[in-house]
Structures are given as C-alpha cells and as structure tokens.
Amino acid sequence: MPSEEAEAHDFIRDIINEDLRTNKYGGRVHTRFPPEPNGYLHIGHAKSICLNFGIAEDYKGKCNLRFDDTNPAKEEEEYVRSIIEDVRWLGFDWEDRLFFASDYFDQMYDYAVELVKRGKAYVDDSTADEISRTRGTLTSPGQKSPYRDRSIEENLDVFTRMRAGEFGDGEKVLRAKIDMSHPNMNMRDPIVYRILHASHHNTGEKWCIYPMYDWAHGLEDSIENITHSICTLEFENHRPLYDWFLDQIEVYHPQQIEFARLNITYTVMSKRMLKQLVDEGHVNGWDDPRLPTISGMRRRGYSPAAIRNFCKRIGVAKVNSMVDFEFLEYCIREDLNKTAPRFMGVLQPLKVVIENYPDDKVEEMEAVNNPEDPSAGTRKVPFSRELCIEEEDFMEEPPKKFYRLAPGREVRFRYAYFVKCKEAIKQNGKVVELRCTVDPDTRGGNAPDGRKVKSTLHWVSARHAMDAEVRLYDKLFTEKDPAGHKDADFKDFINPNSLEVLTSCKIEPAVKNLKPLDRIQFERLGYFCVDPDSNSEKLIFNRTVGLRDTWAKIQKQQQQKTT
C-alpha cells in the first residue's frame, strides 16, 4: 500500500538533495510542467504537476508552466485554456512564468544552424520511407544516408532554403550526424527539423519547418534554466540524445530524470484515447465525470486537495505499475468526509403519510451539518404529514437481515421521530404509499421508555422538497486494463451502464443555496456535487463516490491472500 512516507523519500528528491550538497546548480531548484496542448489534462498529468510544482515548493525553487507546442497540426487554443484552468484549480502557481515552446522557434533555429556549422547535422533528401528503412533494427546497424557527407556550406544553404519555403512537405529533413550503428536507435541520425507547411496557433504562417521533440525539449529546458527536467519513463532511452544535443552546442545543461507514469485500473490514461471517447460521443465532452480528466474529476466532485493527497500517497517510482481506482476513491472519500456538508435527499421516492400528524403542521427539525466538523453548525429541516423515503428502505415481506421499514415495524426518521408502518398501499401490485404513525414522545430520535429501533432512515417533506436530477456514475470500463489487450480495442470494454440518470429525486430545501460544483453528502447515499448544468428550475447532482469503503475491502482480500 502506498504510504505517506513514500513521498518524502522519493528518488528524485534524493537526486536533488545530492545536487544541492555538491552545489551542482548553485543551490537552485527549477522544474517545469510541459504539457503538449493536444487534449485536456488527466490525473496522470496531475501526478506530474504535483511532483514538479511540489518539488519547487519544498525547495523554495521555481516551476514553470510551459506549453510544448512545437507540433502545429494538433494544437488548439481550447486545450491551452483548459490546461491553464486545470493547473490553477489544482492549486499551483507559476507566477509570471507561463511559456510557450514556440516562442523559442528563432533561437532553436539558430542553434540548429550552429549544429550544422559544427558539422553535426546534415540535410537529407531521402524520403521518410527510405529513412525508416535504413535505420536498421535492434540487432542490425543502420545504413548511412547518401546525403550524410554533404559539405557544411551546402547544408547551410539547403537548410536556409528549407526555412524559406522552397521545398514541399517531406522533401527534406535536417538530421543530426551521430552514429548509424549506435545500439540506441534514437542515436541513429535522428531528425532535427522537418518541413511542414502548416499554420501554428502562436506563430501563424511564419514557419514551414518545425523542430522535432527531442531537439526542442532539451533546448526549452536549457533556455529556461531548468535544473531538473522530470519526465516519464518512455523518455529514458531518449536521454542520451537530450544530453548529446546540449553538449554539441555547448549550452547550459539541465538533468533529465525519468519516473513511472501513473496508471489507474478501469480507465485509460492517454490523451489520444480520451479524445477518441470524446469525439466519438462515448462520453459527453472532456469534462464528463466518468473520465479521468482533471475537468471531469472537478465536475464529479473530486476536490483539488484530495487529488493532491492521492498523488502524494502513491509516491514516485522507477517502475510502471497500476494503482487501484478504489484507492483514488478512498482518498476522495476521506477528504469529503471532513469537508462536505450533509443533506437529506431521496433518489427513488416512496410516499409516506403520517396519519396522526396534522395536515397544517410543520416542524423544523434541527440537523447537524457535518458530524466531523462542529464548526459547520446545524440547519432546520421541515417535517410534515407527507414525507418521502427511499423506495428501497421499505419491504413488504422483509427477509432476515433487512432492518428497515416493513409493515408493523418501527424505525427512526433521522433528526425527527420514531415512525411505525401500519399499512402499505398498492396499485397494480406495486407499493405506492405507506400509511404510518409517529410517536410524539420520540422527537429528537429517542424513546423515553428506552425502546430501541434497528435502523435510521433519511426522508424529506414532500411539500417542501425540491425536485432534482441525480446522475449516478459507474466505472467507464468493465476491464481493469482496457488498453492492455493486444487483440482487442480499448473501446470494446466500455461499460454500457456507466451512467444512470434519476429524474424524480426529492431533496431537502436547504440545498437551494448551493452553487455549481459545491460538494455535499446526501446522508446514507454518498457524496455528490452540484452539476454546472443546474439552474433555478432544475437541480442536477453528480454522484462523486459512494459511502462504502471499497478500498478497505480490497486491502482485506489482499491481506488474506498473503497470510
């Protein structure tokens, strides 16, 4: 199980401690979070954000927000806007250090010219196909391009003309001149610049050549004076190239450090796949509460503090692994338990008539807003002759362990009275109304004669209740690792029942003061969040997470397995 200590002792902080000890960067710690604006951020990014901004906070250093927008075709303003919103919502501050990689295009080009001048890069006229065919394999060396030995003068001339727009897409590339038989395939004369006549969201039509990721990324880090360039494991075998580029042009050289990506069960964690789910209408937009996107989690009712705490507790590792979705829910529940005000709401109402309660009487019952937080105070909940309870809290013929309401049985109505069921009224075989009585001596929930009841139910006053729609979410996939099957598409595992919409819910009137995205608990039901689609006519709640601790159950099972 991930522990709080894992975070304090992670290997990245160990590296930083050592660098501080040896004064490698003059005592500076400067990280960055570098999203590519080609989709909305997901909880994997949250891990990276918490790590980079968290390190900056811990060491009183700095962390930049940098858009890695070197690829013109895929980037959109909408993504830039959403990423800014999400990082800020998570609680982090880049101060005045919001950067765009595309702002460095001139500088990157100048550095490429420098690389050519040093005889370390050449223009290759080979086709993409030829280049990939001559790269060799893991077990066989690649072949040198026939253009590899062009003179520096010729390379400079052709590269300048590439930039000027003389050639079409794919006609030429600039390649680093490293080693075509290098055991690391990334070092076999990788492409530095490609021709792409495409408009860019920031630089418009200014460029028709664009830098490749490996070339651009280290330069971005260098230009921004980053000390520790933290990225995910798949870049481990790109590190030699990161180092090679910076060494060749002899510029300031940050340290790249790789850590394991976050994966969570029953979901997918790639912008490409998430985009597919959105574009093909499997979900309702990037902020669909079923998605692991930060905007989806916000709409579902996850709090920034809970997400940060989750990221802290899963720790930072060098080996890829999968975190149980239930552990995320555990962290969410733990936070909401402390912070969410309680209300009563009935999802599937069953009418209850209190026969011995006058029709014109209304009592204001005092209810506790949050038993975990006395400062949250109390509120009044109206009680009257006609109430609603949860359909499933009544059974005409209760089986053995069903302690809730049944004919002849007495239970407690929370914050109110003991209520006894006299009779169930049916229509077409279905129970549509319960006739009940209260014991007036039990107001507040205890009987003076000391008699006990076995359950306490939530309820609302029918006349005072507000109508609401409640959206219940389940896992979006039926498979633990939907993207991990070679012979199946991840979409084959979409859960057809991941969304259930209840449209005739009844909620106590105090919810009228709630604002969009407020996080609450409906007693006995779970945690919920006010959906931004709500308006004064129609309240909509999203269920964030149930009350039951499914994580504890999983842990118990795991413990049983190992003992």
Ligand code: ATP
């Ligand atoms: P995706 O595969 O979802 O598109 P990406 O790595 O291409 O992710 P970027 O925008 O390039 O997305 O990522 C920005 C930063 O977030 C990078 O430093 C990347 O390593 C990190 N990151 C992305 N996904 C995860 C993850 N699942 N866990 C931890 N960090 C991640």
Ligand code: MG
């Ligand atoms: Mg990427």
